[in-house]
Amino acid sequence: MMMEMANGGGTEKTVENGWNTGSGALGLEQAGRFNRKAVKVEEAQQRVLAAADGLRLGSELVPLRASGGRRLAQTIEASSDWPPFARSGLDGYAVRAADIAGASPEQPAELRVIDSVAAGGLALAAVQKGTAVRIMTGAAVPEGADAVVMLEQTADAMLADGSPAVLIKRAGTASQNIAPRGEEFRRGSALAVPGTLVRPGHVALLGTFGYAEVAVHKRPRVAVFATGSELLPVEAPLAPGQIRDSNSCMVAAMIEQSGAEPVLCGSLPDEPAAVAAALASAWADADLIVTTGGVSVGDFDVMSDIFRSIKNGSETNRQNRLFRDNSFPPDGHISNTARASAEGNEARTASDEAASRVLFDRVAMRPGSPTSAAVIGGKLLFALSGNPGACFVGFELFVRPALLRIQGVKEALPRTVRAQLHTAVDKPSPHDRFVRTRLISRSDGCLLADPLAFTKSSMMASIADAEGLAVIPSGSKGAEAGEIIEVILIP
Template sequence: MTELDFQGKTRFDRRAVRVDEAQRRLLEAVRPLAAEPVPLWRCVGRYPAEHSYATADWPPFARSGLDGYAVQAADIAQATPERPALLRVIDTIAAGQVSTAIVEPGTAVRIMTGAAVPEGADAVVMLEQTANAPAAGPGETASVLVKQPVASGRNIASRGEEFSCGSGIARPGERLRPGHIALLGTFGYAELSVVRRPRVAIFATGTELLSIEAPLEPGRIRDSNSSMVAALVKDAGCEPLPYGRLTDDPEMIVSALTAAFREADAVVTTGGVSVGDYDIMAGLLRQLKTASASGGAAGEIGQGATAAIGPVTDRAAGSGGTAPVKAAAYEEPPVAADLSGSLLFDKVAMRPGSPTSAALVNGKPLFALSGNPGACYVGFELFARPTLLRMQGCGDPLPRTVTAELAGPVTKGSPHDRYVRAKLFEQGGRLYVDPLAFGQSSMMASLPWANALVRISAGREGAEAGMAVQAIVLP
């Protein structure tokens, strides 16, 4: 195991993979987590771990679709408002009741919505198409006047019309919506076996970072990435575990990662993935890359002596103090860490966020995203969200892509495909996508209004307004 090489040439030896290839590697590296029983009402947005089936025919009996009268259609076939059909009312049925009366020619049963249709009736005429008729005399049964004909079978939901017993209701890979919850409740599922939600540890690296509540200092910025990523993790249906801020200290980061991988199902870090002298995450990932290349599919992450300045909030340590100032010194031999795995990629052919990296560590995904907020956001949507959805059991985790007309030009070219934050909208029956201002990787101003990422193919010229482009629809 070699110590972290911050100055060596290996930091530039990074071969870019295409976005779709990076996504493929991630999705092939993970599997859905274990199943857990969850009360039905809490299952919306989750993914079932097994198939669910109708436990009975639905409806389980022929039922009325509205308030009115159960009749024999032949009795009212010639009915008109001027010459209504006169029928004798023999019973009244509320929802939840079953009548013992049998509808014979010349008779009708008053019925409410959802009630079981009595034997002998083959249609229900709505209340608005009837009128009460007075009884013929004392002790006589009331009658009803029907003013419109109704075809046989009208306004009756027959048994098994929607589902036959054993029909499929929900299947693995399918996101449960409120409509699924209604169906599953109908068929007696008080709880459901669903895939567990991933717990995702979140770190922001960089000595320059301050806590959100801290006043600004010269040369330092507040850590907005941690909260943004936590919100994205929550939005993806997972449980965020904010581990806070870590200074540019390899030993500290390895220790924190070790603790995080014990508690979490995945880890997201922001910052430290470029080729700078203090890009710690890039150095750690290079160790995986080097160890994997020399010793098989899995390597170990070691740690050397540290150079850390400034405050750090460490979930594992539970402290938020100020780390002592240390001189930069990387000569000490590495110390073995309880982390092993393989690098999936350490560069992607895209802008922004080409240094975005990913690895499988202790069998769990590590997403090393850019520290620039815009690039961090794009990296999460392209790589972390689909992977986390797959871990939840989603059968189609990749983001939806649509073709739209570019509403404004993208003047800047790029050696790689560019993913530009944009506003997707429909106008006059056509779909447009409008690139937003402040789209550089370090800029945040456009983030709240972006509902799409428009992909601009690599080239010197960018793209002109009016071109047909591919847009990734954001949640």
């Protein structure tokens, strides 16, 4: 039995037994296209993360002001206790708690004012019995004082000898309004670990402890291609039978959101040799390649041909022939870096060639079951569906975790929550489905997952409003309203 779903560049098909029967040369060709064993989403993700573990790009030092949004490459430790001294939490008077133990509005405690200290300064005299020091917020608490009384609970006074004094109108206790040394951090304590996304609060901490430069993971450079002879540049007017390439910019935005650098390489025709040549050229300057389209089983799905070439090359212990034989673009234009890389292909070691392999070329999921991934020369290649919805899901499930892991994130898989399904999803599926949804917080604390309209893989209307992907388990009935399901959160 074959299930078929229309998409923007061919069809997304399922062959229940893994084969499409046929005869002659056409039957053999179809068998090659359809014989793609589906792996579970969880297994595919683990394969991707294992491959990404070997793709760390090293670190670089950046100025503190440029560290926001980057991933730390080392553990950041407190260089001193913080606060580095006992400091006042407000404007008032530093006193001995024993001197004001019985103070009240009716019988205030009268203390001689011996000094005044502002933030950044130090009192010249220690607080002794019967004395006080005027103190400002953030200033170091003078020696001898163990409490600070807020200004609003005092009144100015003068002693008989004309020296200044203060009336304390409320009793106090030791340590009140004082931040003790080391209250927040002790010297050597960890502020953040490798892989941490540097947020504005981290920048404040790093500045506090003197980190003028910060070691962060290098940003992966990701080449983005769209395949399909029907694709037009975004700025081009529509033509009969053609559509604009919106996937490339969507993927580029998701790459940037993942902390990496996208390199938009345009669209490619449905010609395997041309696609292979373009990918080989980009490989010199990219750490990872993402393509959209051409992964299904249609006659013009070129990425399927590329992946079969990689698989066949691995099975015969050879670097895949398409990449070797098409290292240069047909017109001869190639950068010096790419040329050097291409010329160096012949000198790759056996271990380099052994590192090239298909991770998967089919995933047990809807949408995007033809989603594929491979390691080529130690770098990752992702081939996502050309359908916008399936492309979006494939990126969230596989590409984003890979980019995060490359940048040192241990928990790189998408965050999930449990939610109650608001409306039924009654469409059966042989594989788990990932349905775009919005999330609603009820007054009783229950989280609802409300599936959006227009969620077919070829539809993009609901992508912008999606707050999560509702995971609908495989089966003959879908999921009923009220069921508790898992929802993958979208950043």
